[in-house]
Amino acid sequence: MDEAEDRLRQQRGRRRIVAVAVALISGGTVSVAEIVIGLVFRLDSVLAEGLHTLADMLDSVVALLAVRQAARPPDRSHPFGHGKFESVAALVEGVVIAATGGGICWSAFKTLVWGQPRPEFSGAAIAAMAAAAVLYLIVSTWLAREAKQTASPTVYAEAAHLRTHIYITGGLFAGLWLGRALAWPWVDSLMALAVGFALLKTALDVLKPAFGQLTDQALPxxxxxxxxxxxxxxxxxxxxxxxxxxxxxxxxxxxxxxxxxxxxxxxxxxxxxxxxxxxxxxxxxxxxxxxxxxxxxxxxxxxxxxxxxxxxxxxxxxxxx
Ligand SMILES: [Zn+2]
Ligand SMILES: [Zn+2]
Ligand SMILES: [Zn+2]
Structure with missing residues (x-):
């Protein structure tokens, strides 16, 4: 491999790192806001989405470290390169997402069966969900472009993932608004359950390709x-x-x-x-x-x-x- 090719490779590696960092910062900001709003207004669905986003953020940290590791050229200890650091990161990511999703589903299920939700459908919470959806739209569109130009499945996964959050926060916006209009508290628990299921599905999508790479599955x-x-x-x-x-x-x-x-x-x-x-x-x-x-x-x-x-x-x- 010649020098120009090496340089291009490193350049792509750096762009991937910046992309993952941007995903991390935007997710982290939204996550903190959602957890606070969820706790203050007893909105289980918003809290669930906040925890979901927090799990994402931890995953992104793992991904960031992994992409960094994976971008290193082959060395004495890893003569085939460090590509599988990304596969291992995806595996960890999948397990964390699955655990978060399972926990949220269980908690929402308990409230629906034995509990009594008493959420406060505040206007501030509803507006915050709309703002989050718009932020996700902007960031995920940019990430998708970076993923394409750097040919990185990790960045692509981040983009696709943030895209699902557009729908989730958009759905929460509509649901909270409906709950407020109809004064129907159960909509909050139902939405929390849906967020939990969405997480379980995401976990499966992340785990499958990672498992394939770690078991030396053939290329598509x-x-x-x-x-x-x-x-x-x-x-x-x-x-x-x-x-x-x-x-x-x-x-x-x-x-x-x-x-x-x-x-x-x-x-x-x-x-x-x-x-x-x-x-x-x-x-x-x-x-x-x-x-x-x-x-x-x-x-x-x-x-x-x-x-x-x-x-x-x-x-x-x-x-x-
Ligand atoms: Zn040769
Ligand atoms: Zn997520
Ligand atoms: Zn032969």
Whole structure:
């Protein structure tokens, strides 16, 4: 990898860090406001959303540290890079969100079944929810753009997550307003329950991809297809490629593959071909680590090596003598 590429990589890393920090600051501000409002006016739904946002904030701190760690170049202790620091962070994040969601659901359920809610639908609380929704709209739109430009799933997750808060705070705004208009206290507990369920759903969405990365799940089919397409354009310089193995680590993609070349190919020529292939893949997917194992023609499998592996056919092999 050359220097310019290294610099770009570090630049993207820094932008991701700024993006996560912005998500953190806006979430933290809203969270404190919601917890205070929830306690003062006995609004369980607003308190639940405040706790939810607090859990998010703690997660963002973990994510911030993880993105920092993940952006470091490979070193002696982590020669494959630090991409999986992001996967571990997502796992922690998912567990915290699940616990918060479970707690909120349980508490709202208790109030609905055995309790008597006595919320005060204050105008200040209603206005605060509207303001929070607008803030989330602005920040999440900006984050989504940063995520796209830096190709970061972490920043994308933050953006998508803040977007859900637009709906939640918007819903709370409408619900509190309705509760005030109808003088119906139960709407508060029902909304708290809904916030709890939304959290459980979010937890699942965060845990699934993190689990996939930590268990070395293959790249999504679309990514793999795009990579194979890049490699295929060198088809007249090799006999076949097989045993294509892929996995993701945070924003990084790891790929290793066998390359079958004509037996008389020199090491110099084969290596130069590998370098060009690596560059082609890196152009399409910037943070890809690719390892190519070179084999002579008699290693051609004709069917992709082991079952389920991708085969990329090149020129026909010379008949065996
Ligand atoms: Zn959230
Ligand atoms: Zn092989
Ligand atoms: Zn080399």
């Amino acid at each position: 089919d679309a990514d793999l297809k795009a990579i194979v397409q890049e490699l295929r354009q060198f088809g007249d310089e090799f006999i076949e490629m097989h045993r294509v193995r892929s996995r993701a680590a945070g924003v990084e993609r790891h790929l290793d593959v066998h390359l079958v070349v004509a037996p008389e190919t020199t090491v110099r020529v084969a290596h130069e071909l590998c370098d060009r292939m690596e560059r082609a893949v890196a152009r399409r997917f910037p943070d890809t680590l690719i390892t190519i194992h070179v084999e002579p023609a008699e290693k051609a499998t004709g069917d992709g090596g082991s079952p389920g592996q991708v085969l990329i056919a090149g020129q026909p092999a010379a008949p065996k003598r």
